[in-house]
Amino acid sequence: MLFRTYARAAEAAVADLPGGPRGYQVLAAAAAGKVNSQLELARILGIDRTVMTYLLDDLEQRGLIERQPDPADRRARRVTATEKGTEVLGALDERLRAAEAYLMAPLDEEAVAAFRAQVQILARHANAADPPGPACAVAEQAPQFAATVQRTARGRYKLSRSSQ
Amino acid sequence: MLFRTYARAAEAAVADLPGGPRGYQVLAAAAAGKVNSQLELARILGIDRTVMTYLLDDLEQRGLIERQPDPADRRARRVTATEKGTEVLGALDERLRAAEAYLMAPLDEEAVAAFRAQVQILARHANAADPPGPACAVAEQAPQFAATVQRTARGRYKLSRSSQ
């Protein structure tokens, strides 16, 4: 139930972005500036490379990201966030933070910290025993990045999948 | 991450059941013996009634559930678990409990209790502020019932959706 509510709130926060929560993940990665190829990004996020093409098409059309040729490998395209994309990302981050704060409202500051610590312990253990893929490495730096989910057309929620 | 791992474990636990985690939900409801119509069950679980038809077809074919005419309303079909279905459900419940225990292994008994309490506080608050539907009422009695998720053919996870 808790996860479902979080998923819904996160989806609502980024609803106007092409691709929804998945679009947010791509935009965040582009803004971080470490995307040297579409394929690499697709693998990190657990997205098929063909889906990545469509997703980038939409984000590029809205002027949020840009595809630039990699001078070192002319097959590959670097993905960067435009100025507008960076601005949009900032606004979305704020919304996501607000959504999280709202969900955590019933707990005081100390309890929230304890809760986070417990989740982190459990997640690390789960990750070690059953590695879900590279996306989780990103989670260490930007929790929202890996925690976002997607919503299907019919109102169900999906978690971005792990590797393989 | 934590949820994703839980979802994967739960899916693996009921992988041999038609419909996966969703089939488990239906079987559990049938065994509880309060299903007076397919439509009612579909609404509780947030499944489309047409999908329910296909799902029940599969479960019935395996001899796990039975459709019986409702004497009070000849349009409706009651859904009950067969003896075999009840046995299978018991085995699945055990597997799900084991999976949960495994995930909670890093925490001692006291910490698990504290964690559960916090999740419950947060879930109740989320539910009150943004009611996700009737499936959550069931969760009070049988946490696993509402917590299971589904996996798509491509390895992504879906949460059974709320009402509407």
Next chain:
DNA sequence: TATTGTTATACTCTATAACTATA
């Protein structure tokens, strides 16, 4: 007329296959 259940159909999302260009 409205509701339960079924079937047939359409739609959405994702993955597979084939192609071009580079390495």
Next chain:
DNA sequence: TATAGTTATAGAGTATAACAATA
């Protein structure tokens, strides 16, 4: 020969529409 990216196609899953039976 292998890889990055694109496009076209096929597949799974779900919902919509139409139907028969019953209320």
